[in-house]
Amino acid sequence: MWSCDTCGRPNRHNPLICETCGAAAPGADANQVNLALQRDLAMESHLRGLAFWYRIGAVVFGVGFLVLFGLVGGALVSSPLHGSSALMASAFGYVAMFVVAAAAGSYVLGHYLGRFANGARIAAAILSIVGLAFTLLRFVLTCVAYSRLSALYGDSSLFADAQPSLMGPIVMFVLSALWSGAIILTLFSGRAAQVCSPAYRTIVARTAAMKASMVKTPFFVVPLVVTILAAMVVLRLLMAMRGLY
Ligand SMILES: [Zn+2]
Numbered sequence: 526m527w528s529c530d531t532c533g534r535p536n537r538h539n540p541l542i543c544e545t546c547g548a549a550a551p552g553a554d555a556n557q558v559n560l561a562l563q564r565d566l567a568m569e570s571h572l573r574g575l576a577f578w579y580r581i582g583a584v585v586f587g588v589g590f591l592v593l594f595g596l597v598g599g600a601l602v603s604s605p606l607h608g609s610s611a612l613m614a615s616a617f618g619y620v621a622m623f624v625v626a627a628a629a630g631s632y633v634l635g636h637y638l639g640r641f642a643n644g645a646r647i648a649a650a651i652l653s654i655v656g657l658a659f660t661l662l663r664f665v666l667t668c669v670a671y672s673r674l675s676a677l678y679g680d681s682s683l684f685a686d687a688q689p690s691l692m693g694p695i696v697m698f699v700l701s702a703l704w705s706g707a708i709i710l711t712l713f714s715g716r717a718a719q720v721c722s723p724a725y726r727t728i729v730a731r732t733a734a735m736k737a738s739m740v741k742t743p744f745f746v747v748p749l750v751v752t753i754l755a756a757m758v759v760l761r762l763l764m765a766m767r768g769l770y
Contacts, residue, residue, distance in 0.1 A: 527551060540734050561732045568716045569729075569737035572638055574745030575649065575708065579635030587628030594621050641729065643721040650712035657705040664698040667691075708744070 526537050531548035541553050541561040549558040598617060634652075637645035671691050711717060719725055739745040 538736065538738060541732060542735075557732055560728050561735055563728055564732065564735065564737075565716055565720055566737040567741070568714075568720045569641070570739060570742040571711050571744050572641060572646070572717065572720060573737055574739050574742040575712075576635040576639030577739060577745055578748050579631050579638060579649070583628040583631035583635065586631075587625065590621070590624045590628070641721045641726055643718070646712050646717055646721045650709055653705050653708045653712065657702060657709065660698065660701050660705065664694060667694045704747075711744075
């Protein structure tokens with residue numbers, strides 16, 4: 526930790542330059558400082574934040590699925606394998622293979638995106654576009670289902686309270702579309718392409734002591750907050766279930 530002579534701000538993790546004003550750190554090599562000033566720490570932080578969740582998501586999703594799979598598989602094995610159980614077991618095998626492959630792919634993608642590989646940037650952007658398309662499709666299907674339900678209820682004011690509202694799905698759709706859109710725009714931006722260029726990666730390798738902080742990007746912080754909230758909801762549900770027995 527050192528204080529910048531120019532702007533007075535403290536710098537905790539950057540041994541080369543002040544992250545507020547770009548002044549050289551005391552005693553830093555002039556060559557290294559020159560290279561350090563060419564780094565786009567904000568964009569690096571976005572890519573590292575996204576990469577983190579590709580990896581952690583893969584681990585959490587993969588482990589969660591394997592636990593669930595172990596439980597179901599155990600139940601299948603303990604019952605005698607009649608025709609239908611055997612068929613179920615092989616279907617589960619295929620699903621497990623698919624999930625493990627998806628988790629492994631996500632982990633590898635995160636690994637290379639965190640190292641600013643251009644292929645990983647493009648792959649992640651395409652996956653986000655596919656994800657956005659699925660979100661849109663799900664929303665349209667939900668709207669169709671709701672309009673059918675509404676037609677079923679008719680105009681009768683008797684059921685006005687019971688009538689389903691589209692508010693929740695609309696909010697969810699807008700939020701996830703904005704989120705995917707932000708990721709797609711970021712990954713396809715010129716700055717992201719610049720960070721993933723060979724010349725830039727050489728600069729990163731030569732100023733390896735300097736690492737972009739992940740806590741400065743919403744791509745790291747927002748999923749973290751959502752994950753913590755989800756974990757709290759699950760914990761409360763588990764407590765409530767224990768209280769029932
Ligand atoms: Zn400064």
